[in-house]
Amino acid sequence: MKIKFDPNNPIIKLCMTGMGLEEGGNSDEALAMFQKAWEETRDDYERFIASYHLGRIQKSTIDKLKWMETSLHCALKINDENVKSAYPTLYLNIAKCYEELGDFENAKINYELSNATKGAPTDDGPFYHGTKADLKIDDLLTAGGNSNYKPELKMNHIYFTANINSAGLAATLAKGEGRERIYIVEPTGEFENDPNVTDKKFPGNLTRSYRSKKPLRIIGEVTDWTKLTPKERREWSDKLAKNKGEIIN
CATH class of the missing domain: 1.25.40.10 (Tetratricopeptide repeat domain)
Structure with a gap:
């Protein structure tokens, strides 16, 4: 494991x-x-x-x-x-x-x-995508959405992770009024390490965060995961508000 x-x-x-x-x-x-x-x-x-x-x-x-x-x-x-x-x-x-x-x-x-020791990701998942959108099995998630971190920025990739904790955080930070959701997804094409987190705060890609220009297909939904406490939500919201870093798009 x-x-x-x-x-x-x-x-x-x-x-x-x-x-x-x-x-x-x-x-x-x-x-x-x-x-x-x-x-x-x-x-x-x-x-x-x-x-x-x-x-x-x-x-x-x-x-x-x-x-x-x-x-x-x-x-x-x-x-x-x-x-x-x-x-x-x-x-x-x-x-x-x-x-x-x-x-x-x-x-x-x-x-x-x-x-x-360098190389393309070999992670075989399972992969997750956190959001507040209400989606269905077989729906495709595509690039072009607004960034959670800079709403004015249209993203050239669709992002996902093999770490359910990271997907839960993404769901918490996602825009919208819907309930937090974590979908199980599968890439339909090649993907790469997310350069916005790889070798930034921690060495390598410990969060197992990836991105692709190809769509992600929804194949399921996680209904039970450890959600952030109100204090943790406030802490992450404060960090997001103070974040001035550039996004590699």
Whole structure:
């Protein structure tokens, strides 16, 4: 069974808080938050995430290398298809550290490992799409809808995920007055990692988020999933309102 990325996981929430502090220019507070996340980790998955963020924020190349290698070590121990999407990024960061330290042999090895672990998504689902639209089995979801994050933007792709938590969040944030729905979908053509989340907040594509220019066919509906609490809804709505990032369309 593949690991499910949960945005409400305590360690992930601490890292998200740390990233918010970092974006606000509070590097020392961000470092303390990532350190707190590391100290509270309970398994290799959480250690892989916390150590990655500790590595990113280090000023010393040696310290950055230590934490990036720790993150990779934890990721390799997990041996999860989802986590494997982070391998190219981790190897790349490690290669850059070795290069900065003048160790060109180890830099070359890790650059090669980064390239060797890249590739098109091989995820076989099941896939989900969160929305407030009332749809039926065999309906097709197509590109061209308005973005949940920038309503004035028409999207060139249709987005979906293999993570039901992410689909639930998308349903919560979707525009409209209908009830939140998660549809089970199947792509009708090629798809790619969503570049808006891949290697942005977390290494690789941990949320298993994808997009396609081809339609998605609805093949079912999930009627029972863990919905966000009112507090979590407010937190995500606040984050959405403050989001100034560009959307790769």
